[in-house]
Amino acid sequence: MALKIRLARGGSKKRPYYHVVLADARSPRDGRFLENLGSWNPMLAKDDEKRVQLNAERIKHWIENGAQPTDRVLRFLNEAGVAKREAKNNPIKAKPGKRAQERAAEKAQKIADAAAAAADAAE
Numbered sequence: 001m002a003l004k005i006r007l008a009r010g011g012s013k014k015r016p017y018y019h020v021v022l023a024d025a026r027s028p029r030d031g032r033f034l035e036n037l038g039s040w041n042p043m044l045a046k047d048d049e050k051r052v053q054l055n056a057e058r059i060k061h062w063i064e065n066g067a068q069p070t071d072r073v074l075r076f077l078n079e080a081g082v083a084k085r086e087a088k089n090n091p092i093k094a095k096p097g098k099r100a101q102e103r104a105a106e107k108a109q110k111i112a113d114a115a116a117a118a119a120d121a122a123e
Helices: 056-064 071-080 098-122
Strands: 003-012 015-024 035-040 052-054
Touching (some): 003 071, 035 056
Antiparallel strands (some): 003 015, 035 052
């Protein structure tokens, strides 16, 4: 059974509140879970100590037994000093798409053609 440490949403509409839970990877987001490991209230200020509350001992126990935290939970664990999260870098994501590159090349070609025409007219 693949175990995940992930968020389960609670709270009302437009007032989110999340529980950090240990669940089977196949169970639904807000469905059955094995253990409640903490909470996250994104409505609180970022410097509020009650924004993220974690049971570090139990989380360490479950990570040692093979549970995989999701990326968002891993960010919380990194801030708490429980686990290490490497910063991700995807330089390809910042590049424009294929069509945008084609449009930029066409625009550059038009500017070059206009400059050449202006140079011929100046002679």
